[in-house]
Amino acid sequence: MQIRDLPFSDPGMPDARSGPHFLRWLGRNQLDGQLKSLAWGLLHFGSIAVLPYLVGFSVQAVIDRSGERLAVAGAVMALCGIAIALGDTMLHRTAVTNWITAAARVQQLLARRTAQLGSALTRRVAAGEVVAVSTGDVEKIGWFVEAISRFTAAALTVVLVCVGLVVYEPALGVVVAVGVPVLALAVLPLLPRATRRADHQREKAGRATELASDTVAGLRVLRGIGGEELFLDRYRSASQEVRTAAVRSARMWAAISAVQVLMPGLLLIVVVWHGVNLAREGRITIGELVTVYSAVTMLTYPLRHFEEIAMAYSFSRPSAKRAARVLSLQRTTHAGDEQTAGSEHARDGAETPTGDLYDPATGLLAPSGRLTAVVCGDPDEAGRLAERLGGHAAFDDAEELPSVLLGGVPLDEVPLATARTAVLVQDKDPVLLSGTLRALLDVPASGAVSADDALQAAQCADVLDALAQASVDEAPLDAHVTERGRSLSGGQRQRLALARSLITDPEILVLDEPTSAVDSHTEARVAEGIKGLRKGRTTVVLTSSPLLLDRAERVVFLHGGEVAAVGEHRELVRSEPRYRAVVTRETDEEQAPVALDDIKIGIDIEETA
Template sequence: MQIQDLPYPDPGVPDVRSGPRFLWWLGRNQLRGQLKALAWGLLHFMAVSSLPFCVGFAVQAVVDRSGGRLAVAGGLMALACAANALGDTFLHRTAVTNWITAAARVQQLLARKAAQLGSVLTRRVAAGEVVAVSTGDVEKIGWFVEAVSRFTAAAVTIVLVCVGLVVYQPALGVVVAVGLPVLALAVLPLLPRATHRADIQREKAGHATELASDTVAGLRVLRGIGGEELFLDRYRRASQEVRHAAVRSARMWSLIASIQVLLPGLLLIAVVWYGVHLARQGRITVGELVTVYSSVMILTYPLRHFEEIAMAYSFSRPSAKRAARVLSLQRATPTEGEPGDTATEGEPGDTPAEGESSDQAVPNAREGGSAAAARAVTTGESGRPGTTAPAAPDVIAAGDARGAGLPSGDLYDPATGLLAPAGRLTAVVCGDPDAAGRLAERLGGHPSEPGTSVLLGGVPLDGLPLDSARAAVLVQDKDPVLLSGSLRELLDVPASGDVGAEEALAAAQCGDVLDALVQGSVDAEDPMDARVTERGRSLSGGQRQRLALARSLITDPEVLVLDEPTSAVDSHTEARIAQGVRDLRAGRTTVVLTSSPLLLDRADRVVLVHEGEVAAVGVHRELVRKEPRYRAVVTRETEDEAALSDALHKLNKLDELNELNKLDELDELDEIEETA
């Protein structure tokens, strides 16, 4: 793989069982590039290491006054220098290619994982950690993968040179052959401590990055409550901790580097002292002494790669561990052969809500599991039993849902028993906001555990190809993100084409938002050309929510799930949005997770989810009268107020019953009088 060939057509399936396994997988997937770097590295290091032999041969030729051998020595040195230049040039080229392609592979894997998980990613992993992995960690991982081939070439060169010195001059060659492994292994006892300090530095740096990301994301709110200085002080302290950890780590690595300089110097002194002693005895020639001395000097260069590979591994191991943790996140899939556990909403004998046909009901939880599952799977597009569920379609682009063979029909969550009938507006009330977020996650095709996948028209949503699932169901998160750019670019999303920008903006009540964007732009006469700042920071929370809602409405998916779409909007605007969404989404399946009475009152069907299960089903005004738990969530009643309201409701029932009894008694008296 060359740089110009990036990105990869398919980055592959990584081994994410651990950080070292992930590094090993990356290396295996770059085997061709690693072998090329190894070959050029051997040429480079061997050419450098051959220079001492050429120099020693030339010195001995001068001592022996041999012009022919001196010329040969000069020719060999010229050849070695040319090979050195060639090998060094292409080693650098291949090494940089390996580094960039390895980093690019990791970035593609991270991007693919982010696309698969969507907003679920930041719920499972801190946003700051994702940023740290996709920036600094990627470079460190690429560094280690690239350094392996150069280290291998250096190690092979050292072994070959030691063997060559032993053959060339056994007396001094043995000293060098014994001393060089000692030099290479002398720093091993220090590596665990250096690695530990590097891990601490990485951990503190990741924490500081997370803190910075959270502070920037909430800066507008912090300024509103005067808390920015508090968070800035926290970041300053975290930054100083990173600095201290980096200094401690650098001290250890500087100690290792000094040992790498000191020990070769001591070896060089020992070789020179012993070589001079042998030369005085006439056991070696001057040329051989110069050759061995020069070889020891040159070998300090490949020895540096032992220190580099240790540093690269120490820094890349925690980075690879973090990357593997992010890449190991998966969309939960149902176990093969495990039936989806289907359950109905409400209690046995519940009648359908007002305006709902009885043939849209789902099987009861107290029915046999296999029968219930069979009935759920055979619910077709119309939601009527007996219709065969459509097969999972091939991958199709988002926005091509209509007429593309995607499943349609009732949306059913077996984990909670929630049913959203096809073509209806269903509102879901959860007392716990976290439970609402988890439910929205499941409705988007991310079940919390295997076997609990949401069924769309009887087809498990997480069993569909990812693109098909996203074309069928769109989930708007509670805190949607607005990217910077023009409003036209913001609304340029994959869509069915049946809903235009003007319709969506009108339904989301974005009139004042358009006016604010035009006023904030210098040269934008058309509101669609007005600029939206990063994350819409120049807009209020309610304005951002309405723009995000308009973007979701334009998409016009088969099923639209909205998680608290109007939490930052005033009541008058909220009422108009509720009607606008109802009118625009007529005939389409819409699920709104909310506790707003204005939205609940516009819903065809209201479902109360309590402690992870459906507790009540009906319409808003009916549930407010009859269901205390629903009333407590929607009206924010306290427990005492709820108990008092329930008691008054029972008293009213008793009064009605007494009135009926009195009427019955009067009717009996009238009959007796008529008979008499």
């Protein structure tokens, strides 16, 4: 795999059981690149390892006044220099390729999982953590994956040098062979503490990232209530905690680096002292002493990769754990892979299911071709229901919920693309991407609903006027919408998102509180627009607004997670006290008989517009 071949046509199905399992899976999927990096690493380190023998051979040739042997040593050294340069260049090239491709694979996996889960992802994982995983964590994971091959090459070189010294000069070689494992293992007692400090730093950094993300997202609200300084102080405090944790972590890694410098120095002193004594006794030659000395000096280079692999694993382990946590989230708890579900419909994938929408968990039935309003006393329950109606069961929950049925077909067993074609869910906080209004409304659609019709039904005339004023020389559809629509009011963003959903003209449209930020007069017109534009199509609106409920053909009241009453809005207001309490915002003390004229004030408010 080369960088120019990115992105992957298929990044694969990751082993997300744990962080180490995920790292091993990444390594196996880049075996070809790892072997290339290992081969070039062996050439590079092996060529360096030969130099001490050539130096000792050259010194002895000078002592023996042998010009021929000196010339041979010089020629071999020149070849080694070329091999070192070639190996270093190609090792760096393959290592960087492994790093980038591993990071790209993780990013693709995260993007695919995010697209599959949609807004349900942030109910299980904080948005700031998802950002941290898809940015900083992927680099650390890629670092460890590419460092494996370089560490393996360095370790094999160290073993070969030790074996070669034992064969070349046993008296000194045994000292080196015993001392090198001590050097490699000397930092192990420090690693647990260094790992804990690194994990603490990651935790603090993740919290700071989440705080910054939340602050930016709510900046307009903070300015409205004068809370900028409060959140600035909070972020400043979080930033200082990150700095303190990073300094403590750096101190530990500095201590590990110091040990990596000190221990080889001590070994070198021992080798020189023992070698000089052997040379005085005539048991070894000066050339052999120089060879062993040079070999020990050279070993400090590959031994540095032992420290690097320990550091890379320490930093990548929590990153891989977070990535595995996100990647382990599934669309359902019981349907398996959404692309290979076991039903005949999933295997066929030929047609989009149609018919009534039924949720066995609550008993909710949305008849085909009708506008059904659903009233839930708990907004969180309404959000979970909306996701479930879109084919996203309550994954990772302790209790498994049965799949929603569309025309008798379980949505969990339908391929994700087919389920999303059949059912479109607009949550209560839809996101507007930056760009032109035309690009924002350019979404996959049936073509039966034009942009003008959708904008009119969603009552977006004032939105177009605001965008036209901001872009005098451009048509409204070519006007620029800022990131997340922050230049627009909450109601304008909500109506613009509603227009985008209406354009798609799905078989089933699920709207979760589509008018919660809209004033009453505009809400009445939006309700009429939805009803008129979606005539003959299945629409489910989760709301407690009397204006929307009064225009629904069927109202379903959920209490305690189950259907408690079904009927028309005015009928339920009269007959169901619990429904009336939710719709009219009554307290327990106020649940006395209510005059119908008072209720009709909320129902017929549009008539006074």
